[in-house]
Amino acid sequence: MTEPVVPSARKTYLRGSRPDIRVPMREVRLTSGDAVVLYDTSGPYTDPVQQPDVRTGLPPLRELWIAERCDTEPYEGRAARPEDDGRRAERPGAPALDGLPRRPRRASGDAVTQRAYARRGEITPEMEFAALREGVAPEFVRDELAAGRAVLPANINHPEIEPMVIGREFLVKVNANIGNSAVASSIDDEVEKMTWATRWGADTIMDLSTGRDIHTTREWILRNSPVPVGTVPLYQAVEKVGGDPAELTFDVFRDTVIEQAEQGVDYMTVHAGVLLSYVPLTARRKTGIVSRGGSIMAAWCLAHHQENFLYTRFRELCEIFAAYDITWSLGDGLRPGSIADANDEAQFAELRTQGELTKIAAEFDNQVMNEGPGHIPMHKIKENVDLQQEWCDGAPFYTLGPLTTDIAPGYDHITSAIGAAMIGWYGTAMLCYVTPKEHLGLPDRDDVKAGVIAYKIAAHAADLAKGHPGAQAWDDALSDARFDFRWEDQFNLSLDPDTARAFHDATLPAAPAKTAHFCSMCGPHFCSMKITQDVRRYADEHGLTDQDALTAGMQEKSNEFKASGNRVYLPLSPGA
C-alpha cells in the first residue's frame, strides 16, 4: 500500500503557520521540469517516507491540536459488548489492533465543534489545514463554517484525519461507500478497501457494514483512515435488536451513537426527517421507500404508531454530537428510487423537516449536511438544490447521484455521473458515488475504482462550471501536454494514469510511441494537431496572429509557405 499514486507523482507538503501543519499534495513532475500540484486524498500511504502499519494505525495528526484546546477530557468510555460485533456474535471476534484503543475523549464543557470555534472567531489548525488544501484564506473557511454553509467533519476521537472542508464555495467532494465482507477477512483487506478508494480520490468514505465484526472492522478503518469516516448508526442499532425494526428504541440507538462517537466516526447519517405522517405519502409511489434507513424508521413508525424517535429526541442527539464534534448527515429516507417518484410530496416533505432540524442543530453549534437524492431526471435536478439551500439555510448538500434514468442497470455510475456533475454545478457540496453494480450486486475493487473515477469527473466538471479558482489549470496543463504530444505528461496528469497509459499501449505499445508527435487516430502520415502546430509556427514567424495581418500580406506569405514545401504535414515516406 506504499506505492505512489502514479510513477511520476510524488508527495509534497504545504507548510502552515506551525510546524505540525503539513498539508499533503500530489506533485506531478512534467518532462519540462515544471510541476503541477494537485489535491491529494491518498494519505500517508503514498508517502514513501512514511510506512503506515495497519496494526497500529496512522499517526494521530490532530492529537496535539485537540489537547491544546483544553476543552475535552479522556474518560473510561462505554464498555464493549458482544452484540457490538454483530447480531449474535457467537463467534470469537476479529483481532483487535495492537496498543489500542486509546481512551476516548469528550467535551468537558461547551460544544467542541469546529462550528463552535468558528462562531467564536477562532481559526483552528484544522481550518488552516483545510484552507491550504483548497488554496483559500483560513478566514474564509472559518466564516463558511460559522455560517453553517460548510462543514469540517472531524470527530475529536479521530485524530488521524487530514482535515478537509465540505461546502458549496469549496471544491466539490466525493464520498465512496464501503462495507465489510460477511466475515472480516483480515485487517489488511478491510483497510485496503478504504485506501483503494482514497487513492483514486475519495474525499470521505462511509462504512456501511451490516454483518459480523462490525465494531472491530470500523475500528480498523478509523485508525487507518486519513479521510473522514461516515456511518449510518441505525444499521448497527437494528443488528443489536436482532434485525427487527419494531424492536428499536431510542436507548439502543443512543448507545450505538455513543459507541461510534468514542471510536471516532466523523459524520453520521440519521433519518430524523422520516415522520409518521409522511409514510403514507409513499404508498402510491412507483418504488416506495428505497432507503434502508428510511424503511427501517417507516416500519418502526407504523409498528408503534408513534412519531420517529430520531425526530422527537433530536435535541438529545445534538448534545452528543456537540460533545464529540460529529457532523450531521441528515438522511433522506424518502428519496425517490425511480424517475417517476422524483420531486414528489414525500421527498419534499422530508426536506422541509430536514430544514427544521438543521436550524435546531445550529442552536447546538452542530455541523450539518443534508442528504439528497437519488433518481431525478435532468430537468428536475436544479429544484432540489434550490429548495435545499433555501429551506436548510445554505447547509452543504450531499447527494447520491442523482441517476438521470432508470434504464441502464450495470452503468449507473454513468447515469448518475451526469446528474452528479449537474447537481454539483448547481451547488451540491459533496457527491456520494454510485458504482456500476448499483441495483445488481456488491461492488468489487474494479467497481469501486470505476465509481470513484466517474465521480471525480463529475466533481471536477462541476468545479470548472462553477469557475472554482484553479480548477481549469489542471485541464490546461493536460491539454498543453496533449497538444505538444507529451504523452507521459498527459498520462501522469490524468485522473487514472494507469488506464490512460494502457489504452495508448493497446494501439501503439512501443516505447518510442510515447514520445511520437502523432497518435494512433490519424497515424504518422497525417495529424491535425501537427498541422495546427505548423500553422501556429508559421503564423508566429510571419506575424499572422490577427486577421488584419492575414488580410494585408497573405498572398506573399502564401508564396513563402509554398516555397517551404507546404510543410503542414509529415510527408508520406516512400513505401510506408
Add this chain to the structure above:
Amino acid sequence: MTEPVVPSARKTYLRGSRPDIRVPMREVRLTSGDAVVLYDTSGPYTDPVQQPDVRTGLPPLRELWIAERCDTEPYEGRAARPEDDGRRAERPGAPALDGLPRRPRRASGDAVTQRAYARRGEITPEMEFAALREGVAPEFVRDELAAGRAVLPANINHPEIEPMVIGREFLVKVNANIGNSAVASSIDDEVEKMTWATRWGADTIMDLSTGRDIHTTREWILRNSPVPVGTVPLYQAVEKVGGDPAELTFDVFRDTVIEQAEQGVDYMTVHAGVLLSYVPLTARRKTGIVSRGGSIMAAWCLAHHQENFLYTRFRELCEIFAAYDITWSLGDGLRPGSIADANDEAQFAELRTQGELTKIAAEFDNQVMNEGPGHIPMHKIKENVDLQQEWCDGAPFYTLGPLTTDIAPGYDHITSAIGAAMIGWYGTAMLCYVTPKEHLGLPDRDDVKAGVIAYKIAAHAADLAKGHPGAQAWDDALSDARFDFRWEDQFNLSLDPDTARAFHDATLPAAPAKTAHFCSMCGPHFCSMKITQDVRRYADEHGLTDQDALTAGMQEKSNEFKASGNRVYLPLSPGA
C-alpha cells in the same frame, strides 16, 4: 449476426398504410405476459426470419418507393479508379460484393430530397416509416422536414435503410464512428463493426476510413447497413492526392462526392465554414485546430491564400446533394479541442458561416444538419445550442459530446456523456459518441459498445428531460420490475441485458436468485424494497392511502399491525 438482441426480446413490426411499410421494433416480453415495445436500430440481423447474407447485402426496402416517384433515373455512373481504394492502391483490391453494384440513380429533374417532397406537402413512405418509429403523426414529420428543423437522411442509392428522422422534436439520436482497419480483413469483419454498433443502439454510423480499400469497404458497409451512413469525403479526397492537403482541388473533391453519392452515402460532413480569415483566430488557442477536416482546409487555405473552395463553390455541391438526397452535415472544423478554447471567436465565427450556408442549402431543398463541439464546460453548453438554433434557423444540431473536462483520458465516454445529455436536453438532435479510447488509441469492440451505451444513456436522459412522449414509460417499466423483484424483466429491459445479468450473477449466481425477493445489497434478512411492499400492502388493506386516514385511525391500525407480527421484514431464520 442473427442472434436476437436479448434472449427474451423478439422482433416485431408496426404496419403502415401500405404492406411494404413494416417498421421494426424490439418487443420485450415480461414475465407477466405483457410486452414493452422499444425503438430498434439493429436491422434485419436480429430478425430470425431473415437471414441477411453480407455478400449480397440487405433487401432494398426503399427501391420501389424511389422508383414510384418517377423522378430519378439509373445511369452508368462514374467509372471506378485505382486510387478510389487508397492512396497508392498498388495491391489488388478487396473482393467486390456478389451481384453488385446496381447502376446508380440520380434525379432526372428537380431535387429528390425528402425536404423537397415535404415542402410540396407530400408524405413519402420514408416519412411515414420514421413517424411510426417515433410514435408521431406522419404530417408532423413532414412539417418538421419542410421547415428544415429535421432531416431524414436517405440517399436514393441507399435503398437498404430503415428510414429515421433527426430533429429536436424527435427522440435524440446517437451516431457511432467506425473506421476500417489498415487492410480490410473480410466483408464479415467490416460489416460486423457496423452491426455491433447498431445492435447496441447506434442510430447512424459514420465510416471514417482513411486507409486502404476505402471504396470497397464502404460498399460493403452501405449494402449491409440498415441505418444511414455518413462520411467525410475530404478524407478520401486527400488520399487521392497523395495525402497532401495543398494538392487538393475542387474537382478532386467533387469527384469524391459523386463517387460516394453513387454508392449511397446518406450524409456528408463538409468543412465549408473554415474560412481563410478564421484560421489566424486559432493561432493563440490552447489546442489550435483539432478537427482533421478543419486542419486540412486550413492548410489548403494557407498554402493557396485562397478562400476555402468548399465555401466558394458551395452551390455546386448543393446541386449534387439535391440530385441524390445527400444530407449536409456542415462540419465544425474549428471546434474547441480543450476547455480553454470553448466558445471562442474562431468557433462562433464558423458557426455563423454555417448559418449562412444552411440558408443557401435551403434554396436547393437540401437537408442540413450542423455539427457542433467538442470540449465545453457545463456552464457554456447551452449557449452553443441557443446560437446554433438562432443562426441556423432551427436546423438539427449534431454534436461530438461535448466533453466537460480534459483531465480524464481513458474515460472520455463519461466526461462527454455528461455534456451530451445536457446538450441533448437543450435541443441537440443527434449525439456523436465518444469512446473510452478517445485521445489515446483506436477503439476496439468493447470500446464501441461502451461508447454507444454511454450515449444511449445520454440520449434517453435527454428525452426524459425534454418530456418526450413515451420516454418515461421505459423507465417506469424497468422500475416496476425492480420494485417487484422481477429480475429477468429488469435485465431484459436494460440497455445492456448481458451486463446487468452478469453483474447480478457475480454476487448471486444461483438461478433461484433471479426470482428472489431480495438483492445482494441488503441480503435475504433485510430489504428496504420488501419493507416498502409490506408498507404498501398494509396501507392498501387498511385504507391508509392518504394522510387523513393515517391521522384518523392510526393507533388502531398500529395495534393490528403489531398483532400480525410486525411483518415488515423477513425474519431472520435461526442460525442463518
